[in-house]
Amino acid sequence: MRITLSFATTADGYLDDCSDRRLMISTPEDWEAVLRLRAGCDAILVGAGTLRRDNPALLLRDSEVRARRVAAGLRPDLTKVTMTRSGHLDPAWRFFTEGDADRYVFSETEINGIEGLAEVISSNGSITAAFVATELERRGIRHLLVEGGAETLRMFLDAGLADTVRRAVNPQLRLGPGKGGAQFRFEPPHGARCTEERLGGMEVLTCELHPDTADEDRRWLAEAVREGFRATPCASCYCVGAVIVLPDGRVFRGYTHETSPTHHAEQEAIAKALAAGADLHGAAIYSSMEPCSQRSSEPESCTQLILRHGFARVVFAGYEPACFVHCQGARLLREAGVEVRVYPELAHGVQEANAHLDRQTDANCVH
Ligand SMILES: NC(=O)c1ccc[n+]([C@@H]2O[C@H](COP(=O)([O-])OP(=O)(O)OC[C@H]3O[C@@H](n4cnc5c(N)ncnc54)[C@H](OP(=O)(O)O)[C@@H]3O)[C@@H](O)[C@H]2O)c1
Ligand SMILES: [Zn+2]
Incomplete structure (x- = not known):
């Protein structure tokens, strides 16, 4: 917005x-x-x-x-x-x-x-x-x-x-x-x-006060959405892709469950960046879907991880529908001073990557 x-x-x-x-x-x-x-x-x-x-x-x-x-x-x-x-x-x-x-x-x-x-x-x-x-x-x-x-x-x-x-x-x-x-x-x-x-x-x-970065944002976000298609669909997860862009230009990617059945895409990308010795302060993370704010199978939500590592910007395509939990990621990130940008024009790719959930849980979701 x-x-x-x-x-x-x-x-x-x-x-x-x-x-x-x-x-x-x-x-x-x-x-x-x-x-x-x-x-x-x-x-x-x-x-x-x-x-x-x-x-x-x-x-x-x-x-x-x-x-x-x-x-x-x-x-x-x-x-x-x-x-x-x-x-x-x-x-x-x-x-x-x-x-x-x-x-x-x-x-x-x-x-x-x-x-x-x-x-x-x-x-x-x-x-x-x-x-x-x-x-x-x-x-x-x-x-x-x-x-x-x-x-x-x-x-x-x-x-x-x-x-x-x-x-x-x-x-x-x-x-x-x-x-x-x-x-x-x-x-x-x-x-x-x-x-x-x-x-x-x-x-x-x-x-x-904030320049319009829509063109560049959409380019990286399209990559994150494509990354989401690499995830294997499952009944209780979203297939999400994430791309981290560091201030020095280095890029790290990840997708849902890439290395562990409890890892989200943002976690996967963050883990790779940390393994490469990157300092994430001031970095941008592009995620196909709103970062989660509540986790039961991991100690920290992606929102907490993003805040702890000092990301400056979070860009995503689709708000998380309220199928599993009522996600508060965007609000919490904004309240903590992180710049949040949303490009719903790219959300069709996210819906496509998550078509399996539409069929299974649509009746429980608040879109
Ligand atoms: N010259 C201009 O361009 C221009 C433009 C607009 C207004 N104005 C002038 O500005 C003056 C009004 O300014 P103002 O500061 O008194 O009023 P305001 O910002 O228009 O409204 C303040 C009211 O908004 C509600 N509010 C504000 N923050 C809130 C929050 N975080 N959560 C829930 N409610 C919140 C509260 O309403 P409740 O009181 O109902 O709780 C609060 O009393 C008027 O004199 C008007 O003529 C001038
Ligand atoms: Zn998450």
Whole structure:
């Protein structure tokens, strides 16, 4: 998943003032650009604080974009997403009533009154940016736009999950002491690739915090998927392939049960790398399927192994279906600061390598 943060501030860094009315910070040209940005995403997220304060509809306005989405088999509007701890959401908010969109509410508590309006996704503990990203990705979201407010933007930025940040500052608008509401300051980190432009009187800064590595990722991942076909199908295992790429360019491969009937593909590849004396810190591991987070026949899950050896990136094609256990690999890796990328366009190869399981256990699986 790619995640873009987009917000507008006053010259003194405020997202809003403290009056009763909604403060318009963007100029019409900037607002048009934000709508174009929305058009390139699948889902839009704002915190419940923003829904409560601004009651935004979060729609696409361009009828051509909506028609293109429908032609591609999607709902006309972007998937709308919000988060709440209190559970105090009003079903009359435009978030729920306007547009033709899927809607998800991440909640720590039970919510009454929105049955049939949105799918409520609850977590066992607190809701993290990693949890939100992973659960949305499982539901097919590839590009998430986070539009605020302050707490929500900070949550994604602090978790290291923002790939692109778009900050639009209105230099003509300064609130002054005591008049500001929510505040959010973003300074580009060292090394970020940023561009600046003036747009209808706004100063727009766009920073790429994580470059798009999709082409290279897909190349290595295709190899991992091919490696999975070398595994011998069995009733209680997935046939998975893994490829490790070290910062120095060395490559190690492995597949399910390659040297032991209890070894997973990631374990096999890691064992080969260690046997060759490799330091795995900063390495990338490409696995055809989400690394497991629970093992009974081995002391450590692949997720624990990946974390212990200091991998920087994990790339996979398919989330593990909940046939045997409910895998939490992607979330745990993201929460630990590992970059996780998923390319479901390569998952057909994984399904093919695991066709034996589809036939045997499909009735027990949650896909
Ligand atoms: N200028 C802009 O571009 C822009 C864009 C958007 C918003 N804004 C402004 O930003 C202000 C709102 O910012 P804000 O920081 O107060 O609110 P926010 O980020 O929109 O929402 C905060 C709320 O989201 C929920 N939440 C946040 N983190 C959560 C988590 N980890 N788990 C579960 N729920 C979580 C909580 O909802 P509950 O309270 O329901 O528990 C929390 O109170 C408004 O004034 C709005 O106008 C400006
Ligand atoms: Zn595993």
